[in-house]
Amino acid sequence: MPRRVRAFESHDFYCINCGKKGIPISRKSGHQHGAFHRKAMYCPYCKHTINHIECRNQEEKEQFINDFLAGKYKEEAELGLLWEKEHPRYQNILKELK
Ligand SMILES: [Zn+2]
DSSP: OOOOOSSEEEEEEEETTTOOBOOOEEEETTOOOOTTOEEEEEETTTTEEEEEEEEOSHHHHHHHHHHHHTTTTHHHHHHHHHHHHHOHHHHHHHHHHO
């Protein structure tokens, strides 16, 4: 049975570039995105702002890891890293995080 949390749920985000777990975000229950929602956030391992995939439970986590290992996100990750270098908006986000 899934763990129940009254008001907030912590969702895990996994970096599409390295596949590691990023910074968890607490969301209000009931205010949720669908499965495998993407969010651009800073990966402390890659040292880049890049899309992360939201995994809400163990099943989605395993699905992500399988997809990641199969190379599903490889192209997107490469594009994301290029995009970051060329877009000042992302540079500003990085500055704020430092
Ligand atoms: Zn990463």
